[in-house]
Amino acid sequence: MANTEGRILAAAKEVFIAKGFDGARMQEIADIAKINKALLHYYFRSKDKLFEAVFKETLLQIGPMVLSFVNEPIPLEVKIWKFVDEYIEIIKNNPKLPLFILNEIHVNPERVINFLNIGAFLDTDALQAQLNKETEVLSTSRIDVKHFVVNILSMTIFPFIGKPIMQKTLKIKEDDWEKFLEERKRIIPQTIMNWIKINQKV
Amino acid sequence: MANTEGRILAAAKEVFIAKGFDGARMQEIADIAKINKALLHYYFRSKDKLFEAVFKETLLQIGPMVLSFVNEPIPLEVKIWKFVDEYIEIIKNNPKLPLFILNEIHVNPERVINFLNIGAFLDTDALQAQLNKETEVLSTSRIDVKHFVVNILSMTIFPFIGKPIMQKTLKIKEDDWEKFLEERKRIIPQTIMNWIKINQKV
DNA sequence: GTCTATAAAGGGATAGAC
DNA sequence: GTCTATCCCTTTATAGAC
Secondary structure, X not given: OOOHHHHHHHHHHHHHHHHHHHHOOHHHHHHHOOOOHHHHHHHOOOHHHHHHHHHHHHHHXXXXXXXXXXXXXXXXXXXXXXXXXXXXXXXHHOOOHHHHHHHHHHXXXXXXXXXXXXXXXXXXXXXXXXXXXXXXXXXXXXXXXXXXXXXXXXXXXXXXXXXXXHHHHOOOOHHHHHHHHHHHHHHHHHHHHHHHHOOOOO | OOOHHHHHHHHHHHHHHHHHHHHOOHHHHHHHOOXXXXXXXXXXXXXXXXXXXXXXXXXXXXHHHHHXXXXXXXXXXXXXXXXXXXXXXXXXXXXXHHHHHXXXXXXXXXXXXXXXXXXXXXXXXXXXXXXXXXXXHHOOOOOOHHHHXXXXXXXHHXXXXXXXXXXXXXXXXXXXXXXXHHHHHHHHXXXXXXXXXXXXXX
């Protein structure tokens, strides 16, 4: 059967993301990987080590992919559209990932803190410079790069994290969720650009 | 000593929020409440029942408080400012609450699904009507209430959920966090209002 | 109501055969 | 590499004294 280590990692990823570290059971991971518990420990010494492998792999997979072009010299508006579009597509394929990562950081910072250097490089100074150039052209007041980044990330990621509540509160049926996400690809850049464009000079 | 049940609930809330249901230990709750494990089971039959009590109480406490004025007939811009301001203040006092609630919904929907009716009433139709009136006056194209609500909630709540990553990526020191939140009280309404104001008619 | 002691089950980890 | 059997610690839950 196809390589065991790969199957274990895939199964572990599935269970850890669905249940979190504390809720995950080695037995369930073994069952899904179609092996027994003992073999888990043969490949990865402990639950901690297995989690570490999964978490590291996940961050390496998702981190750089997204931010690769953020530091590149392309027009601001294009950058925003591209970022939102790509990010939503990626998370659509891994909708539970953001909450999983954020929650593990929360409940056990010590366990994951070592890997947080891996993803998420962002040249804030360069981005702030690009923002300054943009607002200069538009003759509007400056935009703080911190709030710029937080606004975009928030509006892009939060709908996935809060999906059940969003669906309930706003009466979005599961069939309409995909359409809703497509709308957001348009709405988010629009919201950001409009914010920048009429930000009155004081 | 002050009423035991209250101390248990307070201790349980603290531990459940910090560690999640799966990570929480009855022993730790007992220690913090300065009683022994047996007494926990005397007051609340099981860990599940105790969690249920805590979760329900938490939702009841936070849900209606926030949305009480959202359905009221006050000007849109005032409503936005007030909402963001009050919401940020409330979460500042319970910064771990949003992630806790969202994660519990995620890892165990069955356990919490019954209580989700409690909070979060929102008259979306009325709010959509108010938005329509606003864009009519401004002669801009209509705003979808779904994205309106999601945008505001996202930008308000997400910074708390992603605090460690925000701090790291954007180099916000702990001392500056409070200031950062104060800035957001101004930035979020501004972002939303600007979005509405120059949303071009097609 | 509150305690100590202990049962009962769960779950991570290991030994040892093949 | 893979399995079965089992160890042993942790954790929830209960029994029973005071």
